[in-house]
Amino acid sequence: MCDDLNLLLSNLNVFYRKLQNYHWNITGKDFFTTHEKLEDYYNEINEQIDEIAEHIISKDCRVMATMKEYLETAQIKEAESKKIRSEEVWKDVLQGYETLIENCKKIKEEADSENAYTTSALMDDYLKDYKKKCWMLNQVNS
Numbered sequence: 775m776c777d778d779l780n781l782l783l784s785n786l787n788v789f790y791r792k793l794q795n796y797h798w799n800i801t802g803k804d805f806f807t808t809h810e811k812l813e814d815y816y817n818e819i820n821e822q823i824d825e826i827a828e829h830i831i832s833k834d835c836r837v838m839a840t841m842k843e844y845l846e847t848a849q850i851k852e853a854e855s856k857k858i859r860s861e862e863v864w865k866d867v868l869q870g871y872e873t874l875i876e877n878c879k880k881i882k883e884e885a886d887s888e889n890a891y892t893t894s895a896l897m898d899d900y901l902k903d904y905k906k907k908c909w910m911l912n913q914v915n916s
């Protein structure tokens with residue numbers, strides 16, 4: 775379970791960087807709304823990064839804490855440093871949240887099999903958040 779929690783942490787870190795990259799590089803008529811929404815998203819992810827890292831340590835696991843490890847481990851890949859339109863951004867952000875959902879489901883299954891109640895409950899919170907975001911992003915993308 776330590777490895778899967780660190781995988782989630784890696785994905786969250788790369789996703790954070792990507793969301794802020796998009797926040798800076800977004801262009802188009804909907805700049806103001808997209809720019810602001812991306813800031814909400816990366817601020818939430820930033821809080822989850824700290825929460826998951828401390829949860830990992832509390833389980834006596836080694837916590838990954840370097841960008842080098844995150845980049846080597848993460849399934850979510852960085853975006854390039856270039857201007858981007860919102861249609862492309864929201865499709866990619868949806869994919870990011872779908873990856874996080876898969877991570878959380880796997881961790882929850884492991885947690886339940888080990889009676890790790892707090893980990894399981896934490897994953898419920900994240901799954902609820904990510905699934906709602908996917909529903910909303912599917913409306914943007916439809």
Ligand SMILES: [Fe+2]
Nearest residue numbers: 797798809813
């Ligand atoms: Fe900003």
